[in-house]
Amino acid sequence: MSWVTKTLSSSLGKKLIMSLTGLFLIIFLVGHVTGNLQLFINDDGQAFNIYAKFMTTNPAVKILSYVTYIAIIGHVVYSIITTLANKKARPIGYQTSRASTNSAWTSRNMGVLGTIVLIFLVVHLQGFWYEMHWGNLPVVQYDGEEYKDLYSIVKFAFAEPLLVLLYVVAMVFLGLHLSHGFASAFQTLGLNHKKYTPAIVFLGRVFSVVVPALFASMPIYLYISSLN
């Protein structure tokens, strides 16, 4: 084994991959939520559709999207590998455990929370990402240029209250996952210092509330709009 594979297959190396892919996905969330805020513009989806076309055709964004796919797959695969190794480290559990007195529930259930987020992600990708890339979307024209009308299917989807509920609930789980994951990623990288750790912890708390709340507000807003 070379030193690279040896490092990446060590317990610390595996956690390093979890941390780096997690941090990349956190950055992705910032971009995703910022871009999607265009759903709130009252222009019948023009800005959103132009943005959607840019995001699926621009070469730089394309490269970035492949990195995102790798990050998601890496995060999932390594979480499975570490979880299996961790389970093997304690095959016989305790009869009585008072883990709630020494650690946060979210920190002990990242795998469960992550699985729920992953299931949501599959539903989410199938509904919009797949449709945008390979689906039969209606086409609109702005200034003589053709655009896929992704906005129309987003609008149509979120007129359905059950789907809105699914998205809102999924964002709660994403928030719980981030509430531990954000600060944890920095600790794994070895970035723990009294100068900036309190700021990281604070930022993590704010991030895990604000970003999922912004995401959740989009289906809610579109649902309310659909009622008029």
Next chain:
Amino acid sequence: MNLTLKIWRQKNNSDKGAFKEYKVEHISKDMSFLEMLDVLNEQLANKGEDPVHFDHDCREGICGMCSLYINGKPHGPEQTTTCQLHMRSFQDGEVVTIEPWRATAFPVLKDLVVNRSAFDRIIQAGGYVSVNTGGVPDANEIPIPKKIADEAFDSATCIGCGACVAACKNASAMLFVSAKVSQLALLPQGQVERKERVERMVSQMDAEGFGACSNTGACEAECPKGISVTNIARMNREYFSAVVTSDNI
């Protein structure tokens, strides 16, 4: 006070083991937890039964020999070692469940006794300084800032009891290993083997079958010596910088 004890009994490493209930009466609240177990064992010995095996040595909270997972927490309800836990932390009539540390790397030898040699092998892998530091006056001639000395000492207070492993949902030994890595990485005497040390100790830790760190903080919360998880962050820094700069290809 009278208590019901639910104790893990296991004849040897290959035995399946099971919980067995015992009653102890007239226990003084000033007794230590281990003295209470001594009372039980005297009862068992008088009846000709096999006494409950448990680890202990100094009974002063400094050797790290005592273990015991009491009522769902390593070393019981107080943040101290089992030997320094007193019966005043329990209620009359309480059911007290006593289990061994649970980890693949800490196999049960008998009843509540586990084999913690894995920790010794991790220390053997790199938890030492090979340079001759001479006698005490020589050591004192090496200038070490008070702040660094204090930090190294805080890490060095780890007694290697294994409560961190017992508390961690992944049975991870990272708090222990990081305390030992930190203690030597902070001091000038530890610099010579600094990179090799962390690489070897982490590698041995993995080979022993301990889990990875999920940063739950359970280890720090349960550590009788209050070792901080900042040590784990330091070990990660030490490890990642060592693997990219050391000579080991």
